[in-house]
Amino acid sequence: MQNFQNLAELFEFGVKTYRNPKLLNYKSSEGVWKSISADEALNRVKNIALGLYQIGIGHGDKVALLSESRPEWTLTDLGIISLGAIDVPIYTTQALPQVEFILKNSESKLIFISTKQLYERVLPALRNVGLADKVITFEKVSDDIMTLEQLEAKGEKLNKENPELYDQLKSKVNPDDLATIIYTSGTTGDPKGVMLTHSNLISNAVTCASLFTWNATDEVALTYLPLSHIFERMIIYLYLSIGIQIWYAESIDKLADNLLEVRPTVMTTVPRFLEKAEERMLAQVQKMSPLKRKLFNWAMDIARQYDPEKKFPISYRIKHKIADILVYKKLRQRFGGRFRFIVSGGAALRPDLARIFTAAGIPVLQGYGLTETSPVISVNRLERNRIGSVGPVIPGVAVKIAEDGEILVDGPNVMKGYYKNEVETQKAFYHTWFKTGDIGYLDKDGFLFITDRKKDLIKTSGGKFIAPQAIENLLSASVYVDKAVVIGEGRKFASALIFPNFEALKQFAQENNITYSNNSELVNHPKVQELYQKIVDDVNQHLAQWETIKKFAVIDGVLTIDDDYLTPTLKVKRRNVESRYRDLIESFYKE
Incomplete structure (x- = not known):
């Protein structure tokens, strides 16, 4: 190297x-x-x-x-x-x-x-x-x-x-000289200036290139x-x-x-781009003939079963080949027709989305990292792609899981500290190990899985822990959901604020002859409420009883950076959102 x-x-x-x-x-x-x-x-x-x-x-x-x-x-x-x-x-x-x-x-x-x-x-x-x-x-x-x-x-x-x-x-x-100070877009408080050296960035770039x-x-x-x-x-x-x-x-x-x-x-890329591509695809499919829609849905069902680590029987391979000729080839063409792979990071990638694109001949490899780690800690490879994981840890970097499940990292990619902020720097380390703030685990083959942010874990009044991001990702898997925010800290049960994907929702309204004069009328229409109730019910089937969403509201607005509800990297500022909708949230828990 x-x-x-x-x-x-x-x-x-x-x-x-x-x-x-x-x-x-x-x-x-x-x-x-x-x-x-x-x-x-x-x-x-x-x-x-x-x-x-x-x-x-x-x-x-x-x-x-x-x-x-x-x-x-x-x-x-x-x-x-x-x-x-x-x-x-x-x-x-x-x-x-x-x-x-x-x-x-x-x-x-x-x-x-x-x-x-x-x-x-x-x-x-x-x-x-x-x-x-x-x-x-x-x-x-x-x-x-x-x-x-x-x-x-x-x-x-x-x-x-x-x-x-x-x-x-x-x-x-010199290698240990600072190359950059990157201010994290944190979901709370003033941004912290992450000090990265030339050697931090070189180690990450050269190591990732070698994969x-x-x-x-x-x-x-x-x-x-x-x-x-x-x-x-x-x-x-x-x-x-x-x-x-x-x-x-x-x-x-x-x-x-x-x-x-x-x-x-x-x-x-970030997952949102792939989600948007899927939404555009689904919107166009709605305009097709019933036969073509049926063919597309069949091909998507085949794709959702795809696993790059699995050897499939001849019957599946034949179906996949037919789906490739009739559907997947067109998807590849929309992406230029030459992709060897796409690496996705910055947020959780829905496993079904990874399967769809990978089955269609555009392998999507999920990775994981933070600004403080320059950033890559782990990434899937073309020959080692376990969908749902963020891949094996990259060479030269060490990962261990703390007793409380937090992911700790050490290696040449770890930052020097936060600029002019010794207190936060001290808090960020356990000896030489950087505390990522993420909860996760390594499976028996060395693939890293992320379950949630440590600070976002919700503890109900009954003492049960809920990982909100996992639930929010399930809700956001619906084409009709742009963002979801799960609430429940110190409460008797979990609730959710659902922010619609209005482009898809308006298409739904048109198809179902729903008339409305503004977004508030649209989200409160009985058919729309029924639609989101079904989305929540479907998600609840995959959750433990204490995790299930008991109450929710469909919001008639969107979360934006300008309103200070999202960071520049599109992460939800939970505290700001919960403050904005405090009265609505309180209404969920009134006897």
């Missing part, structure tokens, strides 16, 4: 080993796909690093980065860390008070911002922390604000004057997840180390089109 002193070396190795002419690819404002070669990318990274050096940014300085995913994000990130400075990424959806907190807490000296729209949105926060005049933008905002192009021009000039300077600066960046076979000339990766999240950030380093083509999706809304245009062979 290749050893690198820092991430700049990892990047340079990928450039010089593979010389990919289409390393970074993006769609221009004219709607044309354009490429940045490996050599051009390396030159631009050098120019950015030297441009930053020219304007006074040095080793150990913090530089914030606020942008959607695009090549400039990657180039700027590499420029910052090549210099020995520390990258501080910020989500484009982050609430203004959190943006201000991150900039202030990290002591960022400068901020990169992609667009005028984003600049104007965060300007009040910039003024409050004294960074209004310490901004570099990817796109021109005004004559007073430096652009990335102008910064690169400064760096290019300095490089001509002193061709050895970049390598000198890069050589001083799969790659062909630098043929491999095509599509990226759409936010690069401010550690999952996609590390994956980009992985791709760069093996020199493969990276194509940046235009946006989540254009992802379906981009899949057909790019025809990727690999991609990372």
Whole structure:
């Protein structure tokens, strides 16, 4: 396995080993796909690093980065860390008070911002922390604000004057130096700044790359997840180390089109994208003839029985082959037709969804990790894919299960600590073991299973424990449920708030001749209430008696990041949701 002193070396190795002419690819404002070669990318990274050096940014300085995913994000990130400075990424959806907190807490000296729209949105926060005049933008905002192009021009000039300077600066960046401070989007309180070193990220990228076979000339990766999240950030380093083509999706809304245009062979995702793809598929099936609907449902039944670890009898294999010709092939075509595999992380993946896509020839491999672990702890492999698990622990990383069921992790991927927060850092460790906060177990074959977040476990007034995420995942398996929040801490029984998938629900209303003038009328219609009662009843059949949902409400709204009910990674802020619907929840438990 290749050893690198820092991430700049990892990047340079990928450039010089593979010389990919289409390393970074993006769609221009004219709607044309354009490429940045490996050599051009390396030159631009050098120019950015030297441009930053020219304007006074040095080793150990913090530089914030606020942008959607695009090549400039990657180039700027590499420029910052090549210099020995520390990258501080910020989500484009982050609430203004959190943006201000991150900039202030990290002591960022400068901020990169992609667009005028984003600049104007965060300007009040910039003024409050004294960074209004310490901004570099990817796109021109005004004559007073430096652009990335102008910064690169400064760096290019300095490089001509002193061709050895970049390598000198890069050589001083050590493995244990901080590469980034990533502020977790926590469901409670202020975000915590996770300190990750160059060696943390290198170990994770190099180890994960070694788990799969790659062909630098043929491999095509599509990226759409936010690069401010550690999952996609590390994956980009992985791709760069093996020199493969990276194509940046235009946006989540254009992802379906981009899949057909790019025809990727690999991609990372969160389960929500696969769920949305399933919803679109089911909506289209409803418009088909009864015969075609029956055929599709038969093929899905075959897919739900699929198990990549199992050897099936000839009768199943024949049915699978027929389903593949008639149904699965079309699904593959909608995803570009060339996928070797997709890795899913960030949230629990429904086992039936994994089976459907894997049976259809698009293997979905579930993995697990946290920002604090750079992030990957475990991941399924093409040759070892146990659906329902998050895979075997990756080489070099150790996992053990504490007495209370909490997953503990040790290894070269574990963070240095939380920035300027020694109290939380101490709380996060048991000796050298990082406490993940997740409850789980290892099966006899070494596959890791996650059951819930430790802090989310519900203890009823009767002393019974309920794992809400498992129940919420079962409820959300319905196409008619967007999010579900299970309640029950200190209560006599479990209840639930159900947030509908209104797109699917409105289709249901149309098919059942339900008239309504607003969402409140829709969710309170007797047929809709009956629909959700059946969903709850079906889920209750899979639960122990004390876990069953005794009461629920269908909410006429949606949970959003802007309303502070979801984190930027779309995790539910339970405390905020429960506070918002306190009166409704209390009504469940009145005698």
